[in-house]
Amino acid sequence: MAVVTIPLTEEQLAKLREKARRLQVPPETLLAASVEDLLSRPDEEFLRAMGYVLRKNSELYRRLAAGA
Numbered sequence: 001m002a003v004v005t006i007p008l009t010e011e012q013l014a015k016l017r018e019k020a021r022r023l024q025v026p027p028e029t030l031l032a033a034s035v036e037d038l039l040s041r042p043d044e045e046f047l048r049a050m051g052y053v054l055r056k057n058s059e060l061y062r063r064l065a066a067g068a
Contacts, residue, residue: 008016020027054061 016027016030020030023030025033
């Protein structure tokens, strides 16, 4: 497992610790979960392209679903 070091201001560190305390997890666990969430999300550009294709071909998909 790799270790990553990131600089945080004292204010950011205080907010992180407070949020972790409220969630009853260590700050490191909260950060790891946040990174995992970020990395598991689809890329915004892909989502825009997918939306465009779905809108562009909506009539075709409707007809295919109707069996026409």
